[in-house]
Amino acid sequence: MRRRKASIASVYVTTVRLNSADPVSYDTDALIVGFHSGPAAAGAEGLEEAFGGKLAATLEALGFKGKAGEVAKVPTFGSIAAPLLVAVGLGDSHDLEGLRRAAGSAVRSLEGTGRAALALPVATAEEAEAVALGGLLGAYTFDRYRADKQSPIRSIDVLASFDGVAERASVLAEAVALVRDLVNTPPSDLWPARFAEIAEEIGGKAGLQVEVLDEKQLKDGGYGGLIGVGQGSANPPRLVRLSYTHPEAAKTLAFVGKGITFDSGGLSIKPTSAMEWMKSDMGGAGAVFGAMVAIARLGLKVNAVGYLCLAENLPSGTAQRPSDVIHSYSGKTVEVLDTDAEGRLVLMDGIARAAEDGPDLIVDVATLTGAQIVALGWRTAGVMANDDEVRELVVEAAAAAGEGAWGMPLPEELRKGLDSPVADIANLQPERWGSMLAAGVFLKEFVPDGVKWAHIDMAGPAFNKGEPYGYIPKGGTGAFVRTLIGLAERHASGAGK
Ligand code: BES
Ligand code: MN
Ligand code: ZN
Secondary structure, three states: OOOOOOOOOOOOOOEEEEOOOOHHHOOOOEEEEEEEOOOEEEOOOOHHHHOOOOHHHHHHHOOOOOOOOOEEEEEOOOOOOOOEEEEEEEEOOOOHHHHHHHHHHHHHOOOOOOEEEEEOOOOOHHHHHHHHHHHHHHOOOOOOOOOOOOOOOOEEEEOOOOOOHHHHHHHHHHHHHHHHHHHHOOOOOOOHHHHHHHHHHHHHHOOOEEEEEOHHHHHHHOOHHHHHHHOOOOOOOEEEEEEEOOOOOOOEEEEEEEEEEEEOOOOOOOOHHHHOOHHHHHHHHHHHHHHHHHHHHHOOOOEEEEEEEEEEEOOOOOOOOOOEEEEOOOOOEEEEOOOOOOHHHHHHHHHHHHHOOOOOEEEEEEOOOHHHHHHHOOOOEEEEEOOHHHHHHHHHHHHHHOOOEEEOOOOHHHHHHHOOOOOOEEOOOOOOOOHHHHHHHHHHOOOOOOOOEEEEEOOOOOEEOOOOEOOEOOEEOOOOHHHHHHHHHHOOOOOOO
16 A cells, blocks of 8 residues: 655744844734733733823723733734734733743734734743743644645744743744644554654654664564554554763653554444544653654753654454453563553553663653543643652643643552453453553553652543643644653753753
């Protein structure tokens, strides 16, 4: 079969610059101004005067209250240089995430406009970065398969002046966009070998060392989980290892991502409604890939390895069956009671392999269980770890990035439910209660003693089935790329940033 190769995010369309110019006289298509509740203008001096004292009354007439996420557009009729003023609400007070979201909402509302300038209250480089990043993330669109192309804002100016901020925000935004593109790409254009090729291409360009194990090497190497999950598909599995080293690094981090390019459930097949968005089941591998690219581009003083555990989970005459026993890379045998609990099977091999790199910390990221969504909803990932400090560090890094995450336990008593009469462990507990935690308890069995490990279950946050909000579009969100980059920064030598 001949296959067309879709190009993936090689060109990012929106650029950002910082410029400490006067908002009132700034030449742009739309001036975005932040307002606190009331509404009270925040960050743009002289605006009310420029409008002859009538801006506040106009916003009031429009019903604009300055609530977080609120956007109102006002034609300026020559009062200021920009033809359009966009008022965006910041609520009563705002933190970094409030700035990211406000910038994202405002830029997202300007689809079809060429240039925008953001005049939000910015006093520090961190705040300027939040505005730049929120704006860039809000400008994301995915129209590769549509005839009616969208025209997001192409150029964003943040009206503030700090060195290096535009570059850093661009690297972060491009990493997120790369993951969103990969998640949004249909499985007909993204199968394991294709993902591996993209990793070689884009990872190589970023300066990463990239190694790919094909199905023969996986079989010979004893990766029973990847082989078992992938054997039902005509598109065989791959394990991609990305590595980045810095001569001044003191720490080594290992990231392991679940990369199921499509999860039908296998012979334990899913109903259609649960299957239609399972192209997003490679979001964990996407996050690891995006983070590795960004870490290299930022030149962080840390060593990092990233594993992409890639397979397509399909039913067929060659698919694995419920009750099959597979030999994992760690040497432990696993009874596959449910072929839809496949993520843990590819991750167990990735985690055991990652441990051989002697990392100070292993973090796996996965769209692992529907139970995560039951427990924590769409926007909050569950974080589990074999070390309390490590778990808190991951939760803190996520909070700093504005990504929802909450610490969860790994109750010892759940291990018994994974006992198998024929193998060392089963991939499913007999009851559904606590399934997110049971999946974590399963993975923990494949982390060698003495190795620190954290597990992020982001089944909900990886994909937005609802309407866009803040800087989050519909579809692939790029969740946890920025948290992983933040973790690398926290392990970098010296200032690191
Ligand atoms: N990829 C799914 C989990 C998932 C569900 C991700 C919804 C995103 C949204 C995973 O492979 C899966 O099928 N998990 C099963 C596990 C069960 C069989 C133990 C689940 O959660 O139902
Ligand atoms: Mn599944
Ligand atoms: Zn899955």
